[in-house]
Amino acid sequence: xxxxxxxxxxxxxxxxxxxxxxxxxxxxxxxxxxxxxxxxxxxxxxxxxxxxxxxxxxxxxxxxxxxxxxxxxxxxxxxxxxxxxxxxxxxxxxxxxxxxxxxxxxxxxxxxxxxxxxxxxxxxxxxxxxxxxxx
Amino acid sequence: xxxxxxxxxxxxxxxxxxxxxxxxxxxxxxxxxxxxxxxxxxxxxxxxxxxxxxxxxxxxxxxxxxxxxxxxxxxxxxxxxxxxxxxxxxxxxxxxxxxxxxxxxxxxxxxxxxxxxxxxxxxxxxxxxxxxxxxxxxxxxxxxxxxxxxxxxxxxxxxxxxxxxxxxxxxxxxxxxxxxxxxxxxxxxxxxxxxxxxxxxxxxxxxxxxxxxxxxxxxxxxxxxxxxxxxxxxxxxxxxxxxxxxxxxxxxxxxxxxxxxxxxxxxxxxxxxxxxxxxxxxxxxxxxxxxxxxxxxxxxxxxxxxxxxxxxxxxxxxxxxxxxxxxxxxxxxxxxxxxxxxxxxxxxxxxxxxxxxxxxxxxxxxxxxxxxxxxxxxxxxxxxx
Numbered sequence: 001x002x003x004x005x006x007x008x009x010x011x012x013x014x015x016x017x018x019x020x021x022x023x024x025x026x027x028x029x030x031x032x033x034x035x036x037x038x039x040x041x042x043x044x045x046x047x048x049x050x051x052x053x054x055x056x057x058x059x060x061x062x063x064x065x066x067x068x069x070x071x072x073x074x075x076x077x078x079x080x081x082x083x084x085x086x087x088x089x090x091x092x093x094x095x096x097x098x099x100x101x102x103x104x105x106x107x108x109x110x111x112x113x114x115x116x117x118x119x120x121x122x123x124x125x126x127x128x129x130x131x132x133x134x135x
Numbered sequence: 136x137x138x139x140x141x142x143x144x145x146x147x148x149x150x151x152x153x154x155x156x157x158x159x160x161x162x163x164x165x166x167x168x169x170x171x172x173x174x175x176x177x178x179x180x181x182x183x184x185x186x187x188x189x190x191x192x193x194x195x196x197x198x199x200x201x202x203x204x205x206x207x208x209x210x211x212x213x214x215x216x217x218x219x220x221x222x223x224x225x226x227x228x229x230x231x232x233x234x235x236x237x238x239x240x241x242x243x244x245x246x247x248x249x250x251x252x253x254x255x256x257x258x259x260x261x262x263x264x265x266x267x268x269x270x271x272x273x274x275x276x277x278x279x280x281x282x283x284x285x286x287x288x289x290x291x292x293x294x295x296x297x298x299x300x301x302x303x304x305x306x307x308x309x310x311x312x313x314x315x316x317x318x319x320x321x322x323x324x325x326x327x328x329x330x331x332x333x334x335x336x337x338x339x340x341x342x343x344x345x346x347x348x349x350x351x352x353x354x355x356x357x358x359x360x361x362x363x364x365x366x367x368x369x370x371x372x373x374x375x376x377x378x379x380x381x382x383x384x385x386x387x388x389x390x391x392x393x394x395x396x397x398x399x400x401x402x403x404x405x406x407x408x409x410x411x412x413x414x415x416x417x418x419x420x421x422x423x424x425x426x427x428x429x430x431x432x433x434x435x436x437x438x439x440x441x442x443x444x445x446x447x448x449x450x451x452x453x454x455x456x457x458x459x460x461x462x463x464x465x466x467x468x469x470x471x472x473x474x475x476x477x478x479x480x481x482x483x484x485x486x487x488x489x490x491x492x493x494x495x496x497x498x499x500x501x502x503x504x505x506x507x508x509x510x511x512x513x514x515x516x517x518x519x520x
Binding site for chain 2: 001048051093094
């Protein structure tokens with residue numbers, strides 16, 4: 001039982017095999033893609049492995065503390081940011097192998113021409129609670 | 136439910152196994168027992184019935200009939216069950232044990248077996264289990280109903296066995312805990328029940344192992360959640376009653392002469408618990424027990440722990456030699472290497488290894504702990520190096 005984050009990037013991941021931007025797809029292809037994503041989440045819920053899934057707006061802004069009594073400084077968004085997170089899914093699975101298997105299935109989401117995108121997804125393990133027995 | 140409901144939950148496995156023996160399908164019977172538990176909580180508020188088990192069986196049986204009736208009505212089929220409960224609502228230890236086996240069915244993944252055991256044997260609600268494992272209630276509900284379907288399909292011809300049940304309970308114990316349920320305490324409660332049902336030395340060994348570890352829990356972490364290593368724990372905080380009970384159970388099991396993995400781990404835990412001060416730890420004997428443990432479970436983790444014990448018994452160079460045999464990729468290897476190198480006087484290497492250990496730590500508390508170790512050595516080296 002371990003939680004993993006499946007991260008989808010707008011930018012920063014290696015190029016997908018079927019690397020056509022979504023705005024060039026046909027309406028049907030877009031619908032098929034959205035349906036696939038919804039079905040995938042529903043399937044994980046049914047298998048008792050779903051924890052959370054969210055999509056993020058690409059317009060991120062940078063914020064930092066600017067000293068006592070001063071408002072935080074904001075900067076950006078930067079069009080040239082190399083790594084841009086598009087969204088995530090959190091799963092609770094029995095093994096690392098299962099996490100990899102599911103990420104592989106998610107990467108098969110259909111894109112242009114109805115063909116799988118073969119998108120690169122990043123899989124990250126959560127740092128959980130320490131176990132009771134460590135000696 | 137609160138701790139007060141533990142007495143009520145003690146009755147769950149017996150009640151559920153009676154329903155199943157009467158021919159109720161496992162999944163619906165399990166729902167019916169949960170329903171009966173909820174009703175008992177309000178009905179028993181002022182006064183408990185004279186025969187709580189009988190009360191629960193009657194109410195759960197009626198709930199089961201209601202559930203199958205409405206089901207049957209939907210499917211427009213006849214109800215296959217008598218409305219009156221058959222006479223002789225006696226519970227039997229064999230049936231209860233079989234329920235443990237079912238919930239640890241070999242077709243289930245370990246997370247499903249854990250969830251099903253906590254609900255069907257432990258009597259916890261889905262919400263409690265979901266909170267304990269930090270997943271949405273809906274997800275946990277699906278995991279449990281899926282597990283029940285798997286068990287129902289696989290049938291009772293090929294249930295689990297005592298070792299699979301023990302593995303499930305050990306997982307529950309070892310998970311740590313959150314939410315309003317103390318999973319370690321729950322695992323101990325269920326293992327105690329199991330030890331009553333099956334008189335096997337390994338079950339007693341597992342119970343002893345849990346008790347001794349549980350006895351040290353207050354000293355293992357500070358209020359802020361940071362880790363206190365065994366050597367630095369305040370031993371006056373250890374629960375001597377639990378330790379004594381654990382050691383008694385372990386010794387009785389070991390006297391049977393059928394050594395196994397859990398008994399061996401219990402023996403090691405007992406040797407640690409038996410030392411009033413860390414300096415009094417009998418490391419030589421602990422190494423001998425690790426050698427035994429390797430016979431049952433020759434895993435990188437056991438070898439890693441053995442290397443620590445060898446380092447204490449025969450000195451850091453011997454520990455480092457033992458570490459050389461341990462798989463490079465086993466978690467916490469860097470942490471052990473750092474500790475042994477520090478003990479051996481190689482502080483620079485140790486500091487680097489602590490930093491590696493922090494980077495590779497499997498949880499936040501350990502990462503913080505290893506970071507503090509690296510910082511401590513780096514500060515020392517800056518001022519004295």
